[in-house]
Amino acid sequence: MRGLPDRKTGWLSWLSTTDHKKIGLMYIYATFLFFMLGGVEALMMRLQLAQSQNTLINPQTYEALVTMHGTTMIFLFVVPVLAGFGNYFVPLMIGARDMAFPRLNALSFWLLLFGGILFYASVFFTPPNTGWTFYAPLSDSAFNPSNGVDAWIFLIHLTGLSSILGAINFVATIHNMRAKGMGWARMPLFIWGILIYSYLLILALPSIAAAVTMLLTDRHFGTGFFDVAQGGDPLLWQHLFWFFGHPEVYIMILPVFGMISEIIPVFSRKPVFGYKAIAASTAAIAFLGMLVWAHHMFTTPTPIVVLAFFMLSSFAIAVPTGIKIFNWIATMWRGALVLKVPMYFAVGFIAQFVIGGISGVMSAVFPVDWQLQDTYFIVAHIHYVLFGGSVFGIFAGLYYWFPKMSGRMMNETLGKVSFWLMFLGFNMTFLVQHSLGLQGMPRRIYTYQSGYGWDVENLISTIGAFILAAGILVTLFNAVRSVKVGKKAGNDPWNANTLEWFVPSPPPENNFDVIPRIRSAEPMKDIRREVAAAGRPAGSVAQPVAPGT
Amino acid sequence: MPRRRALILALAGAAALLLALAPVASASWIRPESGGSPNANDISTLYTIVLIMGAVIFVLVEGLLVYSVVKFRRKRGGPEPTMVHGNTPLEVGWTIGAAVIVAVIAAITFIYLPKIKNPPNSSANGLQQLAGEDFASLNQPNPPNGKALRINVVGQQYIWRYDYIGAPRLTENRPVYAYYQMVVPTNTTVILQINSSDVAHSWWIPKLGGKADAIPGHNNYTWFKISKPGIYKGQCAELCGNNHADMLAEVRAVPPDQFKAWLTGQRQAILQSQQALAAQRKAGEGQ
Ligand code: HEM
Ligand SMILES: [Cu+2]
Ligand SMILES: [Cu+2]
Numbered sequence: 001m002r003g004l005p006d007r008k009t010g011w012l013s014w015l016s017t018t019d020h021k022k023i024g025l026m027y028i029y030a031t032f033l034f035f036m037l038g039g040v041e042a043l044m045m046r047l048q049l050a051q052s053q054n055t056l057i058n059p060q061t062y063e064a065l066v067t068m069h070g071t072t073m074i075f076l077f078v079v080p081v082l083a084g085f086g087n088y089f090v091p092l093m094i095g096a097r098d099m100a101f102p103r104l105n106a107l108s109f110w111l112l113l114f115g116g117i118l119f120y121a122s123v124f125f126t127p128p129n130t131g132w133t134f135y136a137p138l139s140d141s142a143f144n145p146s147n148g149v150d151a152w153i154f155l156i157h158l159t160g161l162s163s164i165l166g167a168i169n170f171v172a173t174i175h176n177m178r179a180k181g182m183g184w185a186r187m188p189l190f191i192w193g194i195l196i197y198s199y200l201l202i203l204a205l206p207s208i209a210a211a212v213t214m215l216l217t218d219r220h221f222g223t224g225f226f227d228v229a230q231g232g233d234p235l236l237w238q239h240l241f242w243f244f245g246h247p248e249v250y251i252m253i254l255p256v257f258g259m260i261s262e263i264i265p266v267f268s269r270k271p272v273f274g275y276k277a278i279a280a281s282t283a284a285i286a287f288l289g290m291l292v293w294a295h296h297m298f299t300t301p302t303p304i305v306v307l308a309f310f311m312l313s314s315f316a317i318a319v320p321t322g323i324k325i326f327n328w329i330a331t332m333w334r335g336a337l338v339l340k341v342p343m344y345f346a347v348g349f350i351a352q353f354v355i356g357g358i359s360g361v362m363s364a365v366f367p368v369d370w371q372l373q374d375t376y377f378i379v380a381h382i383h384y385v386l387f388g389g390s391v392f393g394i395f396a397g398l399y400y401w402f403p404k405m406s407g408r409m410m411n412e413t414l415g416k417v418s419f420w421l422m423f424l425g426f427n428m429t430f431l432v433q434h435s436l437g438l439q440g441m442p443r444r445i446y447t448y449q450s451g452y453g454w455d456v457e458n459l460i461s462t463i464g465a466f467i468l469a470a471g472i473l474v475t476l477f478n479a480v481r482s483v484k485v486g487k488k489a490g491n492d493p494w495n496a497n498t499l500e501w502f503v504p505s506p507p508p509e510n511n512f513d514v515i516p517r518i519r520s521a522e523p524m525k526d527i528r529r530e531v532a533a534a535g536r537p538a539g540s541v542a543q544p545v546a547p548g549t
Numbered sequence: 550m551p552r553r554r555a556l557i558l559a560l561a562g563a564a565a566l567l568l569a570l571a572p573v574a575s576a577s578w579i580r581p582e583s584g585g586s587p588n589a590n591d592i593s594t595l596y597t598i599v600l601i602m603g604a605v606i607f608v609l610v611e612g613l614l615v616y617s618v619v620k621f622r623r624k625r626g627g628p629e630p631t632m633v634h635g636n637t638p639l640e641v642g643w644t645i646g647a648a649v650i651v652a653v654i655a656a657i658t659f660i661y662l663p664k665i666k667n668p669p670n671s672s673a674n675g676l677q678q679l680a681g682e683d684f685a686s687l688n689q690p691n692p693p694n695g696k697a698l699r700i701n702v703v704g705q706q707y708i709w710r711y712d713y714i715g716a717p718r719l720t721e722n723r724p725v726y727a728y729y730q731m732v733v734p735t736n737t738t739v740i741l742q743i744n745s746s747d748v749a750h751s752w753w754i755p756k757l758g759g760k761a762d763a764i765p766g767h768n769n770y771t772w773f774k775i776s777k778p779g780i781y782k783g784q785c786a787e788l789c790g791n792n793h794a795d796m797l798a799e800v801r802a803v804p805p806d807q808f809k810a811w812l813t814g815q816r817q818a819i820l821q822s823q824q825a826l827a828a829q830r831k832a833g834e835g836q
Contacts, residue, residue, distance in 0.1 A: 059791040131788045137765060138748040138790065143706075228766035234749060235764060269623065274635040299751060299762045299786075301769035303688060304666065311658065315651035322647040323640070329613050330639070335630045336623035347618060354610050358603040361651065365658050367665045368596045370759020371581035371589075374751060374786040435578045440755040442786045445794035 018102035019509060020087050023109050025405065027084025030113055031077050032476070037120070038072035039472065041065045043465055046429075050462040052450035062446035063129035064148070068120075070132030071152065074248065075159050076116045078390050082255040083108070083166050085397055086194040088405060090170060092500035092507060093188045095179025095515045100172035108166040115158030122151035131444055133245070134215070136226030136237040141219040149219065153212045160205045167198035174198075179499070181518035185279075188498045188521070189272065192279045193258025196286045200247045200254070203290065208244035211237060235300060242293035250289040252386060254282055256393035257324055260346050263400050264328050266496045267343035268335030274327040275521060281320035288317045298369040307366045314364035321357055325350060340494070341415030345396035348423050352388025356381060359434065374444075377437025383430045392422070395475060402479065403493050407505045408486030414478040421471030428464025432457040497522035585756030585781050586773035588665045592759060595661045599654055606650070665758075668692045668738045668772040675736035675774075676805040689740060689770030697738040697772070700731065704743070704750030704763035706789055707796040716812055725816045731800045732815075734808035735778050743769040748790065754783035754800050762787055775802040 014022060045065050048057040057065070087105065091098055099105045122128065128148035130139045139149050174195045178187065187195075214225040215237070224230025226237050257278075265272040272278065294302065294310040328350055337343065359381040363369045372378060402410050436457050441448060448454050492501040501524050503511060519526050579600070583593035667690045671677070676698060691697065699715035701724075711731045712724045719725050733739050743752045745763035753760035757773040775781070785796035803811065 059794065063788070063791050063793075129791060135749055135788070138788070143748055143790065233766060235767065268621070268630070270630045271632055271634050273633065274640050277635070277640050299760050299769075300764060301688060301762070301767045304662075308659075312655060315655060318651050319644060319647045323644055325610060326643045327640075329610070329617060330636075332614075332617040332621060334633075335617075335621050336627060337618065337621050338623050339618070347614065350614055351611060354607065358607055361654070362596070362599050362603060365595065365599055365654060367592055367658065367662060367759065368581070368599065370761075371592055371596070371755065373760060438581050439578060440582055440753075440783065442753070442784060442793075444788040445784075446791075447794050449797075 018098075018106050020091050020099045020102065020105060021405075021507065021509075023105050024084050024086075024088030026109055027080055027087060027112070030109075030116070031081035031084060034072050034076035034116055035081075038069050038077060039469060041069040041072065043469060045069065046462040046465040048446065049448075049458050051459065052448050052452070052455050054447055057446065059446045060129060063131070063444065064127040066444050067128045067131055067148075067152075068123075071119065071155070072116075073386070074132060074252070075155060076112075076119075078252045078386065078394070079163060079248070080112050080159070081394060082194075082197065082252070083112075083163070085259070085394075085401070086170060086197075086255065087166075089401065089500055090173055090191060090194055091177070092404075092503065092511060093191055093498050094174065094177060094182060095499050095512060095518065096173060096177040097511050099169050100177060101169050104165050105169055108162045108169065111158050111162035111165070115155045115162065118158065119151050119155035122148040125151075128152045133241060134212075134237075135241075136215060136218070136234050137228075139215060139237075140226060142227075150216070153216050156208060156212045160209050163201045164205050167201040170194055170198040171202075179515050179518050185276065186518055186521045186523075187279075188258075189261035189275070189278055189282075190255065190258035190498075192282050193255040193261075196282050197251050197255045200251050200286050200289065204244045204247035204251070207240050211240035211244070214240075235297075238297050238300065239293070242296045243290075245296065246293040247286075247289050249385070250285055252390050253393075254286065256349070256390050256397075257282065259393050259397040259400070260328060260349055261324075262496075262498065263342050263346045263396055264331050266400075266494050267338045267340060267346070268332045269338065269495075270331055270335040271497075271522065272327070273330035273333075274323075277323055278327050281323045284320040285317060288313060288320070292317060295364055295366075295369075298366040299373045311364050311366045315361065318357065318361050318364075325354060325357075340399075341410065341412055341419060342396045342400035342494075344416060344419045345392050345399060348419065349389060349392040349396060352384055352392060352426070356384030356389055359384060372437060374442055375437030376433040376441045376443055379443050380430045380433035380437065383426075383433075388426055388430070392426075395419075395422075398475070398479070400494070401500075402482065403486075403489035404500055404505045404507070406483050406486070407489055408482050409489050409493060410478050410482045410486060414474055414481075418471050418474035418478065421467055421474060423471075425464050425466070425468030425471055429461050429468055430464075432460050432464075436461075492524065495528075497524050499523050502527065582755035585754070585775055585777070586758050587669070588758040588771075588773065589756055591661055591665045595658065595665070598657055602650065602654065666690060668697065668740065668774065670694045671696060671698075671738045671774070672736040672776075674805070675738070676734040676808060689742075689772065691740070692738050697740045698733065699740050699742065700733075702731075702741050702743045702752055702763070704745040704752070704785065704789070704796075705747050707785070707792045709750075709752070709785075709796070709798045713812065717816070719816055719819055725812060725819065727815060729798065731798070732808060732811050733775065733800060733802055734805040735775050735802045737805065738772060738774045740772045741770065743771065749787050750785045750789045750796065751787035752783075752798070753786040754781050754798065756781050757783075757800060760786045773800075775800070778802050778804060 014026065017023065044057060045062065048054050048062055087099065126146035126148045128146065128151065130144060130149065134149065134152065137143060174191055214223070217223040218225055218227060224232040226232045226234050228234070261272055261278055291313045292310055294306065295314045298307055359377070363372050363378065363381060399410055399415055436454055439454060441454050489505045491504055502516065516523060516527060581593050581596055583589040670692045701712040701714050703710040703712065708728055710726060710728050712726050714724045716725060741752065743761050743763045744767065745765045747765065749765070750763040751760045752763055757775070758771060761769040761771040763769065779802060781800045781802070783798050785793060789796060
């Protein structure tokens with residue numbers, strides 16, 4: 001490797017690195033740590049709710065746990081872990097040697113980490129207790145003088161800045177640095193997901209940045225944006241929050257759709273069905289996703305015509321989403337399914353996301369939502385979308401790409417055990433919650449009266465949560481163990497389609513010595529075909545040897 | 550021929566499924582609460598229609614998924630799958646299919662909406678000759694004859710207050726009020742005007758219909774009409790602080806004459822306690 005500096009090692013190399021792969025890994029380590037914290041908070045809440053009138057956890061602590069859990073899972077796990085996978089794989093999949101702005105990339109990561117640490121510091125003072133939505137006036141200083149709310153405001157600013165810088169970086173990289181021949185219609189679907197995720201972040205984040213800044217000045221500098229007594233309006237908070245908050249939901253799912261669209265074809269041994277429809281529906285979902293925010297406000301004093309508009313726009317989103325699901329199933333149809341762990345999680349993703357989609361359409365019927373809003377039906381819905389959907393997809397991606405990142409395979413048996421525990425635990429925890437909501441159990445309550453008939457389902461839900469947690473631990477154990485003892489992966493263990501499988505696992509610091517020319521949406525298939533035609537042993541072309549090594 | 554048979558079988562299967570779903574869908578744990586007021590019943594019906602449509606889609610999609618996983622596993626030495634990249638008529642077909650389904654749901658919603666939103670007149674055996682004053686309401690239609698019992702509901706951490714502004718007054722400019730338990734006459738249309746004096750809350754008695762947020766600086770509206778006397782329970786549905794879970798509410802429906810008696814009694818009780826308080830204060834000053 002003439003002309004290249006030696007690969008840096010040691011912990012200092014992590015602090016100073018601008019290598020997109022190291023930054024990607026740091027994102028993944030950090031966010032999984034936050035995932036554990038959010039999970040422990042969830043289990044504590046489930047313990048408290050296991051029986052009626054339980055006194056294990058006091059009201060103040062419970063509301064703090066709800067708030068920390070929701071905030072952690074959204075701002076410190078799902079959104080940034082996707083940025084982590086994006087960081088690692090965008091350059092590799094488009095045939096680039098790094099991101100467009102490597103140092104900005106490092107800054108994005110450190111902003112995220114410090115945002116998270118700052119937020120968690122509030123645990124030592126008074127953590128916030130308003131739910132992840134921080135509705136004014138409850139979050140205003142009159143009702144919530146605690147500095148936990150301020151810690152949350154800084155979290156939003158820092159992680160928001162991190163996300164915007166990261167998004168600009170993704171956009172610049174994807175627009176300008178694709179390998180020769182990779183036109184828009186040959187770009188991997190995961191890259192489509194990350195591109196549109198980035199655009200959505202850029203469009204949606206300014207709204208919440210403005211909202212929390214207004215909250216900050218209301219709290220400390222005497223303004224009254226949300227204070228009725230000063231001519232402000234609490235509903236302004238809800239509009240600004242959800243103008244960001246609903247696109248945020250698509251920010252958390254579109255890159256996962258992309259992962260699923262990569263994994264399903266590889267393990268079905270068939271090209272993805274309807275590439276253009278999947279890419280176009282991603283864009284359609286993002287566009288419509290900007291127009292549905294007030295479906296979170298169906299119970300507020302708002303004219304019926306407005307509610308009807310937001311119901312119809314929400315319905316419209318169901319169409320492109322349905323298209324994707326049919327395309328994935330059509331990809332599997334008459335394929336030759338290789339049921340490895342990534343495929344287990346991908347199929348589990350589809351099965352569960354469908355339920356979240358259906359309960360979503362039901363909640364979009366606004367007169368019905370007058371009953372469902374703010375109940376456990378909605379808690380079930382968000383978890384079917386975010387956990388059954390996003391997190392199962394992220395686990396699929398983890399099992400799929402772990403060999404590339406570490407050079408070693410994860411254990412299949414442990415993976416399957418983990419999947420079945422998670423699948424069983426997840427559905428046990430959240431399926432019954434639909435029913436609890438229908439029976440009148442509101443969300444965010446620290447306890448409930450006995451005699452409402454909510455006891456049995458809550459107990460089932462709590463037991464399910466512990467099974468689910470056990471399943472997650474098995475995967476973490478699997479990952480830690482496989483780094484040491486996993487089978488060597490080689491360049492391309494799955495016979496995959498995209499360019500990251502062209503390079504060694506883990507990839508060298510410069511990614512590619514030679515960047516292949518792209519002739520289709522499945523470059524690795526072309527390369528394998530070429531190799532076979534030339535009659536040379538597979539792999540000899542896959543990483544051309546530079547002269548002099 | 551076998552294709553046709555498969556189609557017939559599938560249709561028969563779907564029909565059987567619908568029949569099997571109907572009784573399940575009527576079970577109380579799978580639908581929103583209802584039975585207290587007509588709007589709650591209509592929401593429950595609308596919900597059930599959407600649920601059944603959702604269930605059919607659920608069975609279809611999960612069925613295709615499970616079938617694919619079982620049927621299309623790779624077999625050793627099996628043929629390579631054909632490299633299909635898409636099928637435009639099929640894709641256009643399911644796009645239109647999905648659009649039609651949501652359009653049907655929208656149409657059904659607009660059919661049920663007026664019944665859910667517009668209150669009927671009070672029945673003949675309800676409370677008559679209501680002196681009720683109108684709310685200036687943009688979002689809550691009145692009953693056709695304009696007559697209803699009007700109550701102003703105020704959320705505050707962590708209790709609900711009810712001002713009976715449509716009933717005889719306490720003093721010239723104060724209505725009779727009550728906390729926690731709202732007493733109302735049966736067979737009478739009751740229109741609620743909901744607001745808050747501190748943070749956001751949400752008024753919700755599941756058996757009496759949907760919830761309505763109480764937002765400071767705004768008025769929200771809903772209505773109910775109860776035919777069965779009894780107690781209907783609910784609780785605040787918007788996080789309003791640490792003790793949100795303790796912000797319970799109930800509505801007690803009694804026949805109209807009992808309601809009148811209760812109102813008179815409540816008025817007296819409030820006046821008496823005010824006098825007692827005034828006397829106490831005077832005594833205090835005298836010392
Ligand atoms: C270990 C698995 C999990 C369990 C047992 C769990 C459980 C819970 C519980 C008990 C609540 C509070 C419900 C309430 O009182 O209203 C909650 C809320 C929530 N969870 Fe989870 N959860 C889990 C994973 C996740 C994941 C992975 C995500 C997102 C990716 C997530 C997102 C949320 C959100 C956004 C809320 C709402 C918070 C709020 O009301 O402010 N959860 N979860
Ligand atoms: Cu309240
Ligand atoms: Cu409350």
